[in-house]
Amino acid sequence: MGETKPLLSVVVPAYNEEAVLGQFHARLGAVFDSLPDYRCEVVYVNDGSRDRTQAIIDALCNADPRTASVDLSRNFGKEIAMTAGLDHAHGDWVVLIDADLQDPPELIPALLAKAAEGYDTVYARRTHRDGESAAKKATAAVFYRLMDHLSGKVRIPRDTGDFRLMSRRSVDALLKLREQHRFMKGLFAWIGFPSTALEYRRDPRAAGDTKFNYWKLWNFALEGITSFTIGPLKIATYLGVTTAALAFLYGLWIVAKTLLWGENVQGYPTIMVTMLFLGGVQLFFIGVLGEYLGRIFDETKGRPLYFAQGWRPARQSPALPLQ
Numbered sequence: 675m676g677e678t679k680p681l682l683s684v685v686v687p688a689y690n691e692e693a694v695l696g697q698f699h700a701r702l703g704a705v706f707d708s709l710p711d712y713r714c715e716v717v718y719v720n721d722g723s724r725d726r727t728q729a730i731i732d733a734l735c736n737a738d739p740r741t742a743s744v745d746l747s748r749n750f751g752k753e754i755a756m757t758a759g760l761d762h763a764h765g766d767w768v769v770l771i772d773a774d775l776q777d778p779p780e781l782i783p784a785l786l787a788k789a790a791e792g793y794d795t796v797y798a799r800r801t802h803r804d805g806e807s808a809a810k811k812a813t814a815a816v817f818y819r820l821m822d823h824l825s826g827k828v829r830i831p832r833d834t835g836d837f838r839l840m841s842r843r844s845v846d847a848l849l850k851l852r853e854q855h856r857f858m859k860g861l862f863a864w865i866g867f868p869s870t871a872l873e874y875r876r877d878p879r880a881a882g883d884t885k886f887n888y889w890k891l892w893n894f895a896l897e898g899i900t901s902f903t904i905g906p907l908k909i910a911t912y913l914g915v916t917t918a919a920l921a922f923l924y925g926l927w928i929v930a931k932t933l934l935w936g937e938n939v940q941g942y943p944t945i946m947v948t949m950l951f952l953g954g955v956q957l958f959f960i961g962v963l964g965e966y967l968g969r970i971f972d973e974t975k976g977r978p979l980y981f982a983q984g985w986r987p988a989r990q991s992p993a994l995p996l997q
């Protein structure tokens with residue numbers, strides 16, 4: 675007997691990851707074995723996979739008592755899958771990690787060591803992104819810089835993914851935020867608490883395909899912007915004020931001109947250009963308004979974030995101290 679060792683939970687969202695889960699678990703298991711000062715559990719969240727992911731998770735649960743599983747009722751997306759995992763993780767420390775081995779599990783001891791210096795969150799910052807196209811790197815770079823400008827007081831760290839270690843109190847804080855539109859990078863930053871970065875090299879996917887195409891990434895960026903800033907609405911306001919002011923001056927000029935020199939009906943191009951331009955600007959900002967309105971609509975419904983159709987806790991009860 676002895677005092678209870680701290681529990682480390684590792685939360686892994688998995689969507690159609692049959693090709694890589696076995697390999698992932700083997701590597702994670704080796705990392706667990708190298709952490710004698712912690713009790714460890716891994717929580718796999720099957721995010722409505724259409725392949726054998728859940729069967730593999732079940733087999734892992736049977737084979738390894740440190741394994742827990744949450745089986746969502748359909749595909750809810752990575753952000754909600756992670757939340758479901760956090761809901762079911764008991765750890766004093768919780769790691770969020772991708773199943774595809776792009777985030778090396780071997781970094782976890784280093785994350786724990788860094789946290790011991792007095793941090794609640796240690797996020798892994800990528801220094802390289804191997805195996806990702808130049809276009810993806812470029813769009814990611816633009817996105818992080820844009821968010822930086824728009825998000826004001828809440829500083830969203832650049833070039834960090836979801837791979838991170840969090841203390842119990844920061845996980846509890848995060849779980850209090852139950853909004854439907856979960857832009858996790860923003861939520862992580864919003865809760866605050868001391869946090870720091872650990873640099874690492876991001877590996878290419880070990881197997882299987884990325885689940886994120888450009889359309890998804892675009893929507894992700896929209897999500898990030900609209901759920902974290904009302905910047906675009908402000909742009910609409912200022913653009914509107916400027917246009918109105920210019921239109922007023924131009925109106926004065928036309929009136930003066932007509933009074934002084936009369937008018938022999940001209941100006942078809944001016945009218946067309948002005949109309950089309952204003953029409954375009956207005957439609958665009960109605961769209962922007964719509965993005966926010968849609969989100970308000972979703973939030974007001976107050977639905978639960980997800981439904982799970984199955985849950986298996988780790989058999990090696992996290993509540994019991996190990997000998």
Ligand code: UDP
Pocket residue numbers: 686687688689690691721749750751752755771772773774776883884885886
């Ligand atoms: N994922 C998920 N639900 C989804 C899409 C992805 O749980 O709807 C998981 C996926 O299984 C992986 C992680 O999120 O563990 C990251 O996905 P992926 O590697 O496809 O994204 P990328 O690394 O290309 O950004």
Ligand code: MG
Pocket residue numbers: 772774776879884
């Ligand atoms: Mg990946």
